[in-house]
Amino acid sequence: MITQLKNARVFDPAHKKNGVVEDIYISQGRIVAKPSDTIKISTSLDLSGKVVMAGAIDMHSHIGGGKTNIARMLLPEFQASKHYSEPEAHICTPGCSHFATPTSTETGFRYIEMGYTAAFEPALMPVNARQAHLEMCDTPMIDKGAYALLGNDDYFLRMLASQQDQKAINDYVAWILHSTQSIGIKVVNPGGINAFKFNQRRLDLDEKNRHYQVSPRQILQSLSRAVHELGVSKPLHVHCNNLGAAGNFQTTLDTMRASDGIPMHLTHIQFHSYGKEGDKQFSSAAAEIAEALNKNKHITADVGQILFGQTVTASGDSMMQHLNARHANPKKAVLMDIECDAGCGVVPFKYRDQNYVNALQWAIGLELFLSVEDPWRIFLTTDHPNGAPFTSYPHLIRLLMDKSFRNDAFAKLNLDAQAMSNLLSLEREYSLYDIAIMTRAGAAGLIGLKDRGHLGIGAAADITVYTDQADREAMFSKPDYVFKNGELVVKDGKVVKVVWGATHTSKPSFDVSVEKDLSDYFNKYQTMQLANFKINPDEIADDGRGSIVVHSGKHSDETA
Amino acid sequence: MTVANPPIPTSHHTCPACGLLCDDLPLDGLGSISASFSCAKSQRYFSQAATAPSQPASVNGQACDLNTALAAAAKILQNSQQTLFAGLGTDVQGMRAILPLAEKCQATLDHMHSESSVRNTLAMQNSGWQTTTLSEVKNRADLILAIGTDIVSSHPRFFEKLVWNKDSLFNKGTPHVVYLAVDEADTQAGVAPDGTSPTVLAADKKALPAILNSLIAMCNPAYAKSNKAASVAGLSMAALKALLEKIQAANYAVVVWSASELAYPHAELTVQSITQLIAKLNEQTRVAGLSLNSGDGDISVNQTSTWLSGFPIRNRFKHQQVSYDTQHYSTAVQLKSCDALLWVCTFNPKPPPNFAGPSIVIGHPNTQFERPPAVFIPVGVPAVHDSGTVFRMDGSIALQVKKLQASQHPRLFEVINQLAGLMP
Numbered sequence: 001m002i003t004q005l006k007n008a009r010v011f012d013p014a015h016k017k018n019g020v021v022e023d024i025y026i027s028q029g030r031i032v033a034k035p036s037d038t039i040k041i042s043t044s045l046d047l048s049g050k051v052v053m054a055g056a057i058d059m060h061s062h063i064g065g066g067k068t069n070i071a072r073m074l075l076p077e078f079q080a081s082k083h084y085s086e087p088e089a090h091i092c093t094p095g096c097s098h099f100a101t102p103t104s105t106e107t108g109f110r111y112i113e114m115g116y117t118a119a120f121e122p123a124l125m126p127v128n129a130r131q132a133h134l135e136m137c138d139t140p141m142i143d144k145g146a147y148a149l150l151g152n153d154d155y156f157l158r159m160l161a162s163q164q165d166q167k168a169i170n171d172y173v174a175w176i177l178h179s180t181q182s183i184g185i186k187v188v189n190p191g192g193i194n195a196f197k198f199n200q201r202r203l204d205l206d207e208k209n210r211h212y213q214v215s216p217r218q219i220l221q222s223l224s225r226a227v228h229e230l231g232v233s234k235p236l237h238v239h240c241n242n243l244g245a246a247g248n249f250q251t252t253l254d255t256m257r258a259s260d261g262i263p264m265h266l267t268h269i270q271f272h273s274y275g276k277e278g279d280k281q282f283s284s285a286a287a288e289i290a291e292a293l294n295k296n297k298h299i300t301a302d303v304g305q306i307l308f309g310q311t312v313t314a315s316g317d318s319m320m321q322h323l324n325a326r327h328a329n330p331k332k333a334v335l336m337d338i339e340c341d342a343g344c345g346v347v348p349f350k351y352r353d354q355n356y357v358n359a360l361q362w363a364i365g366l367e368l369f370l371s372v373e374d375p376w377r378i379f380l381t382t383d384h385p386n387g388a389p390f391t392s393y394p395h396l397i398r399l400l401m402d403k404s405f406r407n408d409a410f411a412k413l414n415l416d417a418q419a420m421s422n423l424l425s426l427e428r429e430y431s432l433y434d435i436a437i438m439t440r441a442g443a444a445g446l447i448g449l450k451d452r453g454h455l456g457i458g459a460a461a462d463i464t465v466y467t468d469q470a471d472r473e474a475m476f477s478k479p480d481y482v483f484k485n486g487e488l489v490v491k492d493g494k495v496v497k498v499v500w501g502a503t504h505t506s507k508p509s510f511d512v513s514v515e516k517d518l519s520d521y522f523n524k525y526q527t528m529q530l531a532n533f534k535i536n537p538d539e540i541a542d543d544g545r546g547s548i549v550v551h552s553g554k555h556s557d558e559t560a
Numbered sequence: 561m562t563v564a565n566p567p568i569p570t571s572h573h574t575c576p577a578c579g580l581l582c583d584d585l586p587l588d589g590l591g592s593i594s595a596s597f598s599c600a601k602s603q604r605y606f607s608q609a610a611t612a613p614s615q616p617a618s619v620n621g622q623a624c625d626l627n628t629a630l631a632a633a634a635k636i637l638q639n640s641q642q643t644l645f646a647g648l649g650t651d652v653q654g655m656r657a658i659l660p661l662a663e664k665c666q667a668t669l670d671h672m673h674s675e676s677s678v679r680n681t682l683a684m685q686n687s688g689w690q691t692t693t694l695s696e697v698k699n700r701a702d703l704i705l706a707i708g709t710d711i712v713s714s715h716p717r718f719f720e721k722l723v724w725n726k727d728s729l730f731n732k733g734t735p736h737v738v739y740l741a742v743d744e745a746d747t748q749a750g751v752a753p754d755g756t757s758p759t760v761l762a763a764d765k766k767a768l769p770a771i772l773n774s775l776i777a778m779c780n781p782a783y784a785k786s787n788k789a790a791s792v793a794g795l796s797m798a799a800l801k802a803l804l805e806k807i808q809a810a811n812y813a814v815v816v817w818s819a820s821e822l823a824y825p826h827a828e829l830t831v832q833s834i835t836q837l838i839a840k841l842n843e844q845t846r847v848a849g850l851s852l853n854s855g856d857g858d859i860s861v862n863q864t865s866t867w868l869s870g871f872p873i874r875n876r877f878k879h880q881q882v883s884y885d886t887q888h889y890s891t892a893v894q895l896k897s898c899d900a901l902l903w904v905c906t907f908n909p910k911p912p913p914n915f916a917g918p919s920i921v922i923g924h925p926n927t928q929f930e931r932p933p934a935v936f937i938p939v940g941v942p943a944v945h946d947s948g949t950v951f952r953m954d955g956s957i958a959l960q961v962k963k964l965q966a967s968q969h970p971r972l973f974e975v976i977n978q979l980a981g982l983m984p
Contacts, residue, residue, distance in 0.1 A: 064867075066956050072866045074685060076884050079870040104867045127695075130958040134652060134949065135867045154699075154729055197700060197812070199846045211730065322842070325688075332688035337848055338956050339695040340729065346688075524727040527694040531572040532583050532959050539960070 002027050002035055003486065004044040005463070008052035011432050013441040014454030018433045024052070026461040029485040033457050047465055050480060053436045054453050055117025055462030057443040060237075060267055060302050061384040063107050063139060064121050064146075065132030067314040067344040070334050071385065072101045074346055075312060077330075100311040100385035108141035108501075110391050113493055115464030115479040118143035118452060118501070119390075122186055122237060122267065123316045125149050127339040127528075129180040129535050136503065137546045141489060143462075145447070145504035147237045148180045149316055151187035151219045152194040154340040155521055160222055161212040166229070167511075173226040174510035175518070179534040181548065183447060183506045184234030185227050186267075188316040189241050190216035193343045196319035203241055203319070205254045216241050217258045224262045230508040231553035233448020235263035235300065240272045243320040247276040249285030256292050256299050265446065268304025268383040269293075270365040282357055283420055284364045290371035293378070300446060301372070302379035305365035305396055306358065307388035312348045314385065321345020340525065351388075359417035363410065369400055370426040375437040379446070394476035400430040401472045448551050449504060461486035500545035507550050574961045576651075576907060576943050577605035578715050579853040579953025580694070591965030599716050606964075608909060609944035612925035614968060621932030626970060633902075633920045633935045634982035640900035643667040646891045647912065647923070648873065649856035649905035650972055651948035652958065655864035657976035658904065664983045668876040668898070670891045671861050672910065673854035676820035678886045680851050681862075681872055683831035690838050692814060692848035693954040698722045699729040703810035704737045705803075707772075707834060708765045709818040710746040714852050715953070719749050732811070738803060741765045761803065766824055767793030771800070772833035778804050779840045808845055818852035852953060856907050859951040860958075906939055906946075906972050922976070925969055940969040 003026040010017045010024070025032045025041075035041075062068050072079070078101055102110060111119055124132045124146035136144040150156055150173065159169060173185060191214065192203040198210045205216050224236040240255045242248035252272040256264070266272065269289060277283035293301055310329075315321050318335050322345060325333035329350040336344045351358040365387070372378040380397070384390035399406045410423050430438075444453020451460045463483040469475040478493030489497045515530065522530040540546040573593075574583040578601055585602065586594040593606050617629035637643060645662050648655070648671040662669055671677065683689065697704075704723055711718045723735050737750035737758035750758030763771060774792045777783045778801060790797060807813045815838055822830050834849065841847040853859050862872045869875055871884035887893070895901070895915055903912035905923035911930070912919050918934035921927065925938035940946030945967030951958045 069863060069867050070955075072870055073681070073862075073872050074688065076685060076871055079882075079884070101870070103870045106870075125956075128956050128958075130949065130960075131863070131951075131956075134864075134958065138656070138868060158729075197696070197846065199811070322690075328688070332684075332686065334684065334688050335690040336956070337692045337696045337700075339693045340699055341695075525695065525699055525729050527698055527721065528581070528957060528959060529572050529583050532574065 001042045002032070002039060004041045005052065005465070006044055006046045007048040008465070009050060010455060011051060011053045011436040012455040013433060013437045015456055024455060024463070026483065026486045029461055031455055031457055031459045031461050045481070049468065051432060051466040051468050052455070053115070053464050053466070054440045054455050054459070055464050055482065055484070056115050056439040057447070057449070057453055058111070058116055058119040058381065058384070058390060059379050059443040059447060060122045060381045061119045061390050062121060062123065062314050062386070063119050063144070063384070064104065064135030065124055066128045067123070067316070067346050069131070069135065070344070070346045071312045071314045072103070074332065074334055075101055075348060078310065099391060100389045104135045104138040105140060108139040109495055112141035112482055112484065112490055112495060114391070114393060114477060115466070115482050116142060117462035117482070117484055118145070118449070120144070120183070120447065121146040123147065123149055123188060124180060124182055125316065125338060125342050126153070126176055126180050127341045127533065130539070133181060133503065133535060133540055137540060137543070140498050140500055141484065141495070143452070143501035143504060145183040146180070147184035147186040147234065148176050148182035149186050149188060149342050150176060151190045151223055152192070152342045154194065154525075155518070157191070157194060157209065157212045157214060160214045160218060166222070166225060168514070169222050170226045170229055171510045171514040173223065174230050174508045175514050177232070177505070178507050178510075181503060181505050181535045181537065181540060183504050183551065184232065184237055185223060186237035186239065187219060187223055188239040188342065189243060189319055190219040192216070192241055192319040193316060196322065196343065197337050201319065201323070205241060205251055205258065220255065220258055221260060224259060224264050228262045232506050232508055233551065233553055234446060234506070235265045237265050237267055239267050239317065242272070243315070243317050244271050244274070244324055245320070246274050246282045249273050249275055249288055252289060253292055256296050259299060261298055263298045266299060266301045268381065268386065269301040270304045270306065270361065270368060270387065273364050273368060278420055280356055280416070282360065284360060284367060286364045286367035286371060287422070290368055293372050294374070297377070300377045300379070302381040303365050303368055304381055304383035304387045305369070306351050306361045307382065307392045307395065308351045308353045308358070308362065309388070310348070310350045311385050311388055312346060314344070314346045316342050316344055318343030318345045321347050353412060354414050356414050356416050359414040360420055362413070363417060363421035363423045366399060366406065367421065367423055367426065370428045375434045376442045376445070378438065379443055380438045394473045397435060397476045398471070398473035401435070403427065403429050447504070448506065448553065450551070502547045502549045503540050504549050504551060506553060508553050573964065574943060574950070574959045575602045575605065576950045576961050577602045578855055579859065580715050580717060580721065581950060581952040581957070581959050582717060582721070583959060601716050605907075606944060608926050609924070609941035612941070615925060615938055617935075617937045618932065619935055626937065629935050629937050630975070630978055630982060633937070633979055636900050636918045636920055636934060637665050637902070637979070637983060640665065642898045643900045643902065644891065644894040644898040645669045645902045645904070646894070647672050647903040647905040647910070648861050649907045649910070649923070651857050651860050651942055651950045651961070652864050653948045654857070654904070654906065654972045654976070655861050656868070657973035657980070659865065659868050661976055661980040661983070663877045664980055666877050667902070668889050668894050669865065669873055670889055670894065671858055671873045672856055672891070672905070673820065673858045674873055674890065676854050677858050677862065678874065679819040679822060679828040679831050682828040682886060683835055687832060687835065689835035689849055690842055691954070692850055693956050694722055694952070696848070697814050697850060698725055700732070700812040701814040702732050702735050703807060703813040704735050705807065705813060705815045706737065706739050706742060706750070707815060707817045708741045708768060709816065709821045709852060710739070710742055710749060711816055711852065712749040714818060714820070714854070724753050736806070738806065740771070740803070741768050761795055761799060763793050763795055765822060768822070768830045769833050771795060772830070772837055774800060775804055776833070776837050776840050807841060807847060811846065813847045814850055815847060816850045816852065820854045850954065856905070857950065859953060859955055860949070863951050863955065904972070906942055922972060937975055938969055939972045939975055940967050945969050946971050
């Protein structure tokens, strides 16, 4: 069975193809070379004039696990109004969805309908890994994966406080990747979630946890080194200290410096690019952050753009979400301390374009997108659902690609916020090639998905076909065709076949004797046994829908 | 010289008899837990499954094979215009199967313990809350405030495992226990191993809103000046002040309540007063809430329903939409108007409520009926005859329960899937 996609206008940055017209061949779920003339082509689609890219990859989206489900449970009023399509803000379009808490099933459908074929849960709490995987296994159509949270767990902080060597830390980090079936490691407010349990209310980069006497800087350096030395492709995913606080850009710059040349990914950097200039003591520091990102080639970032309307913020950062709960809309928040592992804070937000801070947050995100020069090191996210639901990506893409659309939107914002932003002076418009880098090739490269995010021979046939339209929001909202592992699953923006994606993991080798001390720790201090903490691969494959893919890391001695 | 019996090794087997999900049970090597194990609730759970008769499926009380029973059940569901799925005593895998069947049947769903759990859900949905989990209690809690519950009736090993533990990460002392609105006679579990008695503030549970709101008000220093009352609901202001100061002085106080113990109208407002007191105290110090669940898979069912349908339980499938109504979709209300009942109850042998129409019961093999239901299909009991996944009371931890002994009983989710396969 060979499927031929004829006359495709290919945007495949991994192979430097920028609108090259060529034919693509698919066999057994993979992209293959042009078969010999004797082999029969079973299906042929003429894609003349159509834009063809690999399936898009969302490298940061809260799609499964405790806090996502708490958000659903907390906000039944959103579920009831999910078919509501009237724009709530002056600059939003009806296509700019305000539906922040889709079910697991809907998450898969909404992603694939937009041409996304994979999404990664960025904050899997190890003790909650089973729930996260249960939800992701109930998410159809797309591939999944997760970054496991470390750095606020008492086990790790004890290791750091007792000055255990890097090798011991590395073994523990690798053990967590295996035990939680994750592909990367994330740290949220390094040390801060833990410090909040000791009643500390803020934690700066060099401020020490009251009990452990270790600083966020030490945590970051230890974890980023572990991830790097283990050869895990995905650099440490960092949610910096001081989320959302005016003046926090300094912490972000200091965090970049603390990386010490080791790759680090700073996530939803928009929420960490705030100055405190001006009458309202809240200003854009996007220029400073972008300049530092341009200079530090080992740092990558995703934006976490906010868009206007109702959403809900779901974060592991219980310390900062406790502060942010003052701004909750509707006025309610769920905050949790969880299992000597981490915590969570779920706070509904309504971003309004006439609110000074919200309007400036919107502008800061776009300033970052447009000022960071290298599209391979900046990624398109709304930190779903924190900045906006992922369904608003087509709207965001139009804002990046269409300067007049962007400037018209800017002109409707709170006037004081307009006065504090340089957005109008930024002329840049993203190209289709840039979009393909950010949402495909770059994302796959960052996570270490070697056979995704590109259209080369041997790649998985995750392919999205769009009609080239001047209205980029319309174009990216509704692809003509989406192929998942070579199967046609979406036609004219509608799902035509239900499939179940795989779960991507990374499993670097480690010294199994690490379990000796861990087992003792679990017996003494935790409330479940170590054997029950670990996620067995069978749990993901048990119903015949899920499967696990293990990615080799940067080291050649990687175990599969 | 006598030789002591060798210690019975602890297994990793998880016990779903209560929301603590203890996974340190000693097994007897014969497919059950050791008779010496101290938890009566756990003993009862395993023995009532082990002694279950190997009865077959039945239709109107007449034994039959599984396919006959399934066909009869499918016919009832097909003829029904308004179906109620109730009981829902099941785990994640069971609920994953039940929801698609509910969609096919356009059914209304309610759990047997919703009357209690809805009190919590409504309070949370109205103003949020600040909570904690079992390992945090074990390692951090230096004060336990139990409101309206003795804790151990529903969660027998709570003190043994989480309060009197010798090992803790931060070398805290033995926690002090305070009971509020609990009878003195029910406070024995709160006596520390060294004999220290708990503080008991006895009061009527129905007076809790007044007591809790007084505590919230007392957090404001101005209140002390303006207050003229000498007591609230029989408790002196001095006693309440002492309680508040005790909480404020603690490093990590944990407030425990059980929604099932607050069995009076609009008790969700009492839960809300508890969570608001916790929120107020957290402005200065660290305090966290912990609600005790009722069991029978209540947390598992709520969680699974939420990620698959968008709503916790008391929801309904109708016209390709899911709706949610914590009052009208209750079993009590729906039994007045529905024309068929599917009762699922796998953890315990609890029969369905009285209902004039046809009942399909898929449940514990030890279930006894006053009047045989239209269809009865006995299925495996989780952690005895069947494996699965169950959520703990604190909602953050899901553990696998494993099959302990061979069983001829089919698995719930397989039965439900077969039934769904018979539906158009």
